[in-house]
Amino acid sequence: MAVKQMQYIIIGASAAGMAAAEAIRRLDSEGSVTVLSDEQDMPYFRPMLPFIVSGKKKFPEMMLIGQGPYRGANIDVRINSRVEAVNTADQKVSIKSGEELPYDKLLIATGSVPNIPSDIAGVEAEGVFVLRTIADACAMAHRAETARHAVMLGGGLLNLKAAFALLERGMDVTLIVKSPEVLSKLMEPDDTVLIRNALNKAGLKLVTGSSVTRILSDSSGVIGVLLDSGREIPCQMVCIGKGIRANVEFLDKSGILVNQGVVVDKFTRSNIQNVFAAGDVAVTLDPIAGERIVTGLWTNAAEMGSCAGRNMAGQPGIYSGTFGILNAAQVADEPFVSMGIVHTKGTAYEIHITATPETYRKLVFTPDGTRLVGALFIGDISKAGLYRYIIREMMPIKDIKSEIVNHRLHYGHFLR
Amino acid sequence: MSQPKEIFVRLDRCVGCHTCKIACSVEHSRSKNLFQAISEQPAPKNRVYVEWAPPDRKVPILCRHCEDAPCMHACISGAISRTEEGVVITNSDKCIGCWTCVMVCPYGVIGRHMETRKAYRCDRCPDLQVPACVDACPTQALVYRTVAAFSGDVRQDAAREMISGKGS
Numbered sequence: 001m002a003v004k005q006m007q008y009i010i011i012g013a014s015a016a017g018m019a020a021a022e023a024i025r026r027l028d029s030e031g032s033v034t035v036l037s038d039e040q041d042m043p044y045f046r047p048m049l050p051f052i053v054s055g056k057k058k059f060p061e062m063m064l065i066g067q068g069p070y071r072g073a074n075i076d077v078r079i080n081s082r083v084e085a086v087n088t089a090d091q092k093v094s095i096k097s098g099e100e101l102p103y104d105k106l107l108i109a110t111g112s113v114p115n116i117p118s119d120i121a122g123v124e125a126e127g128v129f130v131l132r133t134i135a136d137a138c139a140m141a142h143r144a145e146t147a148r149h150a151v152m153l154g155g156g157l158l159n160l161k162a163a164f165a166l167l168e169r170g171m172d173v174t175l176i177v178k179s180p181e182v183l184s185k186l187m188e189p190d191d192t193v194l195i196r197n198a199l200n201k202a203g204l205k206l207v208t209g210s211s212v213t214r215i216l217s218d219s220s221g222v223i224g225v226l227l228d229s230g231r232e233i234p235c236q237m238v239c240i241g242k243g244i245r246a247n248v249e250f251l252d253k254s255g256i257l258v259n260q261g262v263v264v265d266k267f268t269r270s271n272i273q274n275v276f277a278a279g280d281v282a283v284t285l286d287p288i289a290g291e292r293i294v295t296g297l298w299t300n301a302a303e304m305g306s307c308a309g310r311n312m313a314g315q316p317g318i319y320s321g322t323f324g325i326l327n328a329a330q331v332a333d334e335p336f337v338s339m340g341i342v343h344t345k346g347t348a349y350e351i352h353i354t355a356t357p358e359t360y361r362k363l364v365f366t367p368d369g370t371r372l373v374g375a376l377f378i379g380d381i382s383k384a385g386l387y388r389y390i391i392r393e394m395m396p397i398k399d400i401k402s403e404i405v406n407h408r409l410h411y412g413h414f415l416r
Numbered sequence: 417m418s419q420p421k422e423i424f425v426r427l428d429r430c431v432g433c434h435t436c437k438i439a440c441s442v443e444h445s446r447s448k449n450l451f452q453a454i455s456e457q458p459a460p461k462n463r464v465y466v467e468w469a470p471p472d473r474k475v476p477i478l479c480r481h482c483e484d485a486p487c488m489h490a491c492i493s494g495a496i497s498r499t500e501e502g503v504v505i506t507n508s509d510k511c512i513g514c515w516t517c518v519m520v521c522p523y524g525v526i527g528r529h530m531e532t533r534k535a536y537r538c539d540r541c542p543d544l545q546v547p548a549c550v551d552a553c554p555t556q557a558l559v560y561r562t563v564a565a566f567s568g569d570v571r572q573d574a575a576r577e578m579i580s581g582k583g584s
Binding site: 019045047048051061062064067068069070298299302303306326327328329330335337339381382383384385386388389409410411412413415 | 427465467468469473475477486488489490491492493494495496497498510512513514515516518519520521522523524525526527528533
């Protein structure tokens, strides 16, 4: 008897969706794999959007298929195909055009959408951006051709990258954060000295402890912002980077359980049979902090997507979760890595900090000092992967603790 | 299809002479000549490392070109891919210097060109028949074989030890 050909439908063509498609293809060469995207363009490496804003790269240079592990062989990617609803009873999805597609296995990988705070007035003005899609990036780059001054709302990593992209274009850029420092999700204010210096050196103007209440505009679009302090900053464009939320509205009547994001078990399955979820849209577990989290990170999404793909193709695998914080980046001349638990103020964690004029290292151990739970490296990030491995595997560290603290750790220490 | 060769490390043979590191640096220099390479700017970089671990072990470490390479899946710009020979390579033109690969590599073998902001690692010397580190190793602590041949050698050694009564 011939085995029935499986129909896999994947909603979302970014990291999680495409990684899942590749994983399915590796295990099942017969089934049909269809990836539905609501964007106008073929899949691309989303984290590279700042390079479109700066003008340093063109869109073809950031296309996904054919690069890295993404072959795209025999994977049907349909752009302009926003999914409007999922009918889990009949196992069908309806797309914008009215077409209905049946599925045997469905993956929700719709990612996240930018969070726009409701307490900012005037966000609909021309020249107000969020950086999420290639269309957003192109629009920003276009506005930047004539704008002289940009104001960035929010001090997260993506907004910092966007800020640098605009600085590279020669614009004046002011970043406004409510927190006392930038990158407050990835480090504590006391940890940011080197980053802060690098930002200053790069010419970024920073306003901390402030928020924007109103975006001012006229017929030309944005002309300035009004701060809660009453101060006005003239500008011609505004970029909002105030976090993300899971893109789940279309699941309203599907019966799929949503709590901040799609709730999944350790096999990436939702509460409904044959429906899986991965990436920013899924709620996952941080095994270190023991919390349920929604990450917003390409690397995590790709890993979870691969795992979901294998589960969908009938090879069960456990997704062990990820750290809520797992970021590597370079801000101006300053590389940094932040992972695991790095916020320690008012906690009993054992902390080791080594600061030099060029480097900063913070290692966070459990209160009894027996396990590494977090690491922040600024300036020198070499061998960071070893530390991630120790944190993730919850390795006993008794014999190598001084190597960890003194940055002498190498792979040889892992060998018995 | 012939099996691709890999670089294997025989820990019991390494004496910690660091010859492999020098050979690696020279092979990845512009001149490919030790005396000229020394003065090149930026300085050529080795991709094999020799570390010391207690009680007194010397450990050569280099990219394992992992089967399910974490760096390749983590890369946010599609710069890391696998060649037909199974070598995991970083494409410098595509690398954007975000260091995600450095963060996820469990061996700690991805280096950073600070001047150009590009990641680098062992490329198994694509221009050579035998990688420079293997060729230079005076004790054959590094060998370049197929998996089948190397594991065959390990079995033979074990068998010899058993016959001679050394094994238990």
